[in-house]
Amino acid sequence: MDINLRITGAAGQGMQTAADLVGKALARAGLHVFIHQDIESRIRGGVNFSQLRCADHPVSAPRDRVDVLISLSEPSLRAYGPAVAEGGLVFSTVPVETAGCPRCAPFFLSELAKAAGNEKTVSTVAAAVAASVLGLPDPLLDTLVEERFGASEKLADVNRRALALARGAMNDAGLAGRFALPTAPATDRLFVSGANAVALGALAGGCTFMAAYPMSPATGIMTTLSELTHEAGCWVEQAEDEIAAINMVAGASYAGARSMTATSGGGFALMTEGVSLLGMIECPAVIVIAQRPGPATGLPTRTAQGDLRLALHAGHGRFARVILAPRTIAEAFDLTARAFDLAERWQIPVFVLTDQLLQDGQTLIDRPEVGPVVRHVLTAAEAAALPAYERYAYTDDGVSPMALPGTSRHLVCVDSDEHDPRGHLIEDAPTSRAMCEKRLRKVATVEAAAPAPECTPHDPALPLVVSWGSTSPVVAEALTALGTGGPRFNHLQLTQLWPLPDLRAVPAFRDCARLILVEHCAGDGLDGLLAQTQLRAPDRCILKLDGRPFTVEELTARLAEEDSHG
Amino acid sequence: MADPTLQDYKNDVPNAWCPGCGNFGILQVLQKALVTLGLPPERVLLCSGIGQAPKIVHYLNANAFDGLHGRELSSAQAAKLVADDLTVIVHSGDGGAYGEGGNHFLHAMRRNVDVTHVVHDNHIYGLTKGQASPTTDQGQKVAVHPDGVAALPMNPLALAISQSCPFVAQSLSSQGDHLLDILCQAIRHPGFSYVNVLQPCVSWDPIHTYAYYQKHCYRLDASHDPTDQGAALRVALAHDGRIPLGVLYHNDRPALRAITEPGCADLRDCPDRPARLARVFDRFR
Ligand SMILES: Cc1ncc(C[n+]2csc(CCOP(=O)(O)OP(=O)(O)O)c2C)c(N)n1
Ligand code: SF4
Ligand SMILES: [Mg+2]
Numbered sequence: 001m002d003i004n005l006r007i008t009g010a011a012g013q014g015m016q017t018a019a020d021l022v023g024k025a026l027a028r029a030g031l032h033v034f035i036h037q038d039i040e041s042r043i044r045g046g047v048n049f050s051q052l053r054c055a056d057h058p059v060s061a062p063r064d065r066v067d068v069l070i071s072l073s074e075p076s077l078r079a080y081g082p083a084v085a086e087g088g089l090v091f092s093t094v095p096v097e098t099a100g101c102p103r104c105a106p107f108f109l110s111e112l113a114k115a116a117g118n119e120k121t122v123s124t125v126a127a128a129v130a131a132s133v134l135g136l137p138d139p140l141l142d143t144l145v146e147e148r149f150g151a152s153e154k155l156a157d158v159n160r161r162a163l164a165l166a167r168g169a170m171n172d173a174g175l176a177g178r179f180a181l182p183t184a185p186a187t188d189r190l191f192v193s194g195a196n197a198v199a200l201g202a203l204a205g206g207c208t209f210m211a212a213y214p215m216s217p218a219t220g221i222m223t224t225l226s227e228l229t230h231e232a233g234c235w236v237e238q239a240e241d242e243i244a245a246i247n248m249v250a251g252a253s254y255a256g257a258r259s260m261t262a263t264s265g266g267g268f269a270l271m272t273e274g275v276s277l278l279g280m281i282e283c284p285a286v287i288v289i290a291q292r293p294g295p296a297t298g299l300p301t302r303t304a305q306g307d308l309r310l311a312l313h314a315g316h317g318r319f320a321r322v323i324l325a326p327r328t329i330a331e332a333f334d335l336t337a338r339a340f341d342l343a344e345r346w347q348i349p350v351f352v353l354t355d356q357l358l359q360d361g362q363t364l365i366d367r368p369e370v371g372p373v374v375r376h377v378l379t380a381a382e383a384a385a386l387p388a389y390e391r392y393a394y395t396d397d398g399v400s401p402m403a404l405p406g407t408s409r410h411l412v413c414v415d416s417d418e419h420d421p422r423g424h425l426i427e428d429a430p431t432s433r434a435m436c437e438k439r440l441r442k443v444a445t446v447e448a449a450a451p452a453p454e455c456t457p458h459d460p461a462l463p464l465v466v467s468w469g470s471t472s473p474v475v476a477e478a479l480t481a482l483g484t485g486g487p488r489f490n491h492l493q494l495t496q497l498w499p500l501p502d503l504r505a506v507p508a509f510r511d512c513a514r515l516i517l518v519e520h521c522a523g524d525g526l527d528g529l530l531a532q533t534q535l536r537a538p539d540r541c542i543l544k545l546d547g548r549p550f551t552v553e554e555l556t557a558r559l560a561e562e563d564s565h566g
Numbered sequence: 567m568a569d570p571t572l573q574d575y576k577n578d579v580p581n582a583w584c585p586g587c588g589n590f591g592i593l594q595v596l597q598k599a600l601v602t603l604g605l606p607p608e609r610v611l612l613c614s615g616i617g618q619a620p621k622i623v624h625y626l627n628a629n630a631f632d633g634l635h636g637r638e639l640s641s642a643q644a645a646k647l648v649a650d651d652l653t654v655i656v657h658s659g660d661g662g663a664y665g666e667g668g669n670h671f672l673h674a675m676r677r678n679v680d681v682t683h684v685v686h687d688n689h690i691y692g693l694t695k696g697q698a699s700p701t702t703d704q705g706q707k708v709a710v711h712p713d714g715v716a717a718l719p720m721n722p723l724a725l726a727i728s729q730s731c732p733f734v735a736q737s738l739s740s741q742g743d744h745l746l747d748i749l750c751q752a753i754r755h756p757g758f759s760y761v762n763v764l765q766p767c768v769s770w771d772p773i774h775t776y777a778y779y780q781k782h783c784y785r786l787d788a789s790h791d792p793t794d795q796g797a798a799l800r801v802a803l804a805h806d807g808r809i810p811l812g813v814l815y816h817n818d819r820p821a822l823r824a825i826t827e828p829g830c831a832d833l834r835d836c837p838d839r840p841a842r843l844a845r846v847f848d849r850f851r
Pocket of ligand 1: 273616617618619620635658659660661662663686688690691692693694699
């Protein structure tokens with residue numbers, strides 16, 4: 001059972017506060033939520049929404065059908081009021097003739113806020129209305145409002161009044177519990193955004209240095225980390241530009257910190273020479289690309305999956321890299337932590353591709369189990385025990401032991417020029433070839449470790465749908481909807497996009513008569529990569545060009561069409 | 567441990583500079599400075615980018631990070647933030663420092679990480695065969711500018727002083743005693759220190775020769791107060807055909823690492839992550 005609740009209004013009206021309060025209340029009621037943000041690239045005004053899919057089971061996909069609309073502005077009401085589903089409810093701040101708004105509740109949020117003593121409490125009113133309509137126990141929101149506003153008795157007081165007035169109005173109108181969800185015992189879940197999850201995953205992965213330049217939708221990662229530095233132990237440097245950021249990451253990594261940067265496609269384009277530096281000096285680094293539509297500035301606050309090839313081909317010369325793409329906010333935590341391990345194990349750049357849907361989205365994740373960070377660098381004692389040390393010693397797997405400068409008597413030299421095993425620049429042909437071969441051995445090492453993809457095969461005769469990143473849960477839910485009368489598609493979900501495993505070893509891929517790719521971009525992404533590496537181009541690509549996330553309804557319809565055309 | 571000697575700083579990497587190049591003087595003095603300061607090679611990190619000057623980091627025994635053209639300051643600052651126990655010295659050409667990496671230079675002065683930035687200023691792009699650099703004289707005929715450079719040269723000393731760069735000095739590659747004193751002061755300075763070293767390029771610049779500098783340079787004396795920003799700016803902007811050598815300006819702004827608490831003393835080894843994270847997670851309930 002799930003209820004889709006859209007809080008809409010102008011930027012700066014407190015939609016985020018309301019969504020946060022409801023999200024946390026759902027967590028404490030043992031329920032689940034997936035929130036996604038539809039926002040314009042502006043600070044005040046406009047028509048934005050926070051949409052909360054509230055459910056009694058985990059959800060990770062946006063839905064179109066709106067059950068409850070909470071509108072904080074007249075333009076928002078005009079934009080989204082008519083879309084509310086039959087049997088749905090609308091709560092509004094402005095008096096609109098009942099005729100113009102058949103589903104409007106008979107009271108106005110702004111008046112309740114005014115009556116509470118402060119118009120700004122409208123976000124608390126909105127949260128109270130949402131909690132009431134979902135049938136959440138009152139004490140949950142009471143506590144959350146105390147936690148949020150308790151520091152000022154005056155603020156706490158007006159917000160308490162706002163809660164009481166909103167609940168009174170809901171009861172009088174007979175709307176309390178109209179879309180009640182069955183509450184369950186509270187579990188120890190965390191309410192996080194995708195950006196939070198990446199930041200927390202980075203800390204779990206041992207990150208102690210981040211350098212970045214703000215760019216939507218990546219900025220939330222550095223914001224989160226900056227707020228946690230003292231508690232977690234991490235340096236966050238706001239660089240003067242993305243070029244500085246990636247070169248700082250290289251310097252910090254060389255010096256011995258697990259390091260990262262995060263940006264979006266445009267900022268990452270500036271980093272490409274730095275990526276090549278990481279390849280040449282064999283330097284661990286984690287690079288998060290939070291994708292948004294391009295080219296150029298594109299749609300700054302919208303979502304896309306268009307930077308796969310950019311991440312793959314950024315940087316001249318051949319060297320090993322890994323590209324990971326989490327499907328959900330929970331997976332963003334896991335894969336970011338894993339990225340740090342892989343980066344240091346192989347001394348390579350590891351990319352984490354997220355997107356605006358994931359970054360700005362919010363959900364509840366189980367409290368992660370975090371173990372001690374296992375390092376893959378030489379300890380001071382291990383380095384000291386070596387009779388001699390060469391940073392680029394030739395090895396079978398192409399990975400040379402990494403010592404940290406200043407931790408032993410051995411010197412650590414690295415060079416963006418071609419170099420000898422000691423790290424000093426060279427020109428001669430034999431050393432050039434030997435060093436290149438060492439890097440190629442590392443490429444092979446990383447390729448051999450590519451994990452098998454997750455595939456739900458039903459019957460090899462069925463068409464296969466391939467997806468990656470945040471699109472996968474939407475596809476999965478659409479396929480579930482389509483499969484009520486028996487499965488109609490197989491589904492292969494990739495979380496590592498480079499190196500790709502040999503998909504021809506997967507029967508559902510090898511044997512499928514029809515291959516369908518769902519990818520949130522304008523094409524020339526994974527389709528070409530499948531053709532190049534697996535010798536199998538998709539028969540059909542379901543793409544998305546408008547920067548809005550795929551929704552369950554949309555993919556259900558578009559995949560149903562594929563089925564009948566198949 | 568025995569005091570470091572010049573021998574400790576020698577290595578066998580073949581040198582690729584032109585015979586007679588001003589870079590040799592800087593190399594010799596750098597080794598002397600490190601010995602004078604009693605620093606063992608493993609505690610020293612030399613950072614550089616690409617160009618003739620940046621190759622210096624290969625020609626002596628120390629830790630070396632030879633990164634991208636113009637990006638050396640970025641990597642160096644981060645390395646110092648992480649490994650605060652290293653002495654970090656950055657060597658750039660004038661092209662890397664003021665051209666390709668100009669933005670990083672501006673922000674290194676603001677940020678004030680305790681690294682020393684030595685710019686080998688030969689007024690030319692040496693490695694790419696003699697094109698104009700940001701400090702090439704107006705009207706000087708060089709590659710790509712057969713009719714002479716039209717743009718005004720940058721005045722990096724005045725720029726640095728105007729930005730309250732914590733330590734601003736100039737020296738000359740052929741005045742070893744002066745350069746040694748300046749480098750030692752710069753490295754000792756607890757914050758970002760910047761030294762512009764005039765360095766004749768015998769292959770591409772027939773104007774700024776050793777003799778030219780010998781004739782036009784003068785040493786700042788005790789009458790100059792390096793804590794007086796206005797006086798320093800007047801020296802840097804004099805336009806009287808004379809070239810000042812010495813410490814033009816310094817202030818005592820605390821270095822970034824001294825005023826920022828990163829949550830663990832050593833960013834290379836931040837203990838107790840699981841316990842710290844358990845507390846962090848509680849913020850998201
Ligand atoms: C991104 C990039 N652009 C251009 C170059 C080519 N390049 C190498 S060194 C250099 C300029 C060298 O001048 P300078 O920094 O003054 O050093 P010098 O050789 O004079 O010591 C240029 C343009 C490069 N290596 N990287
Ligand atoms: S080109 Fe000029 S600066 Fe470079 S090594 Fe030769 S003389 Fe020195
Ligand atoms: Mg030069």
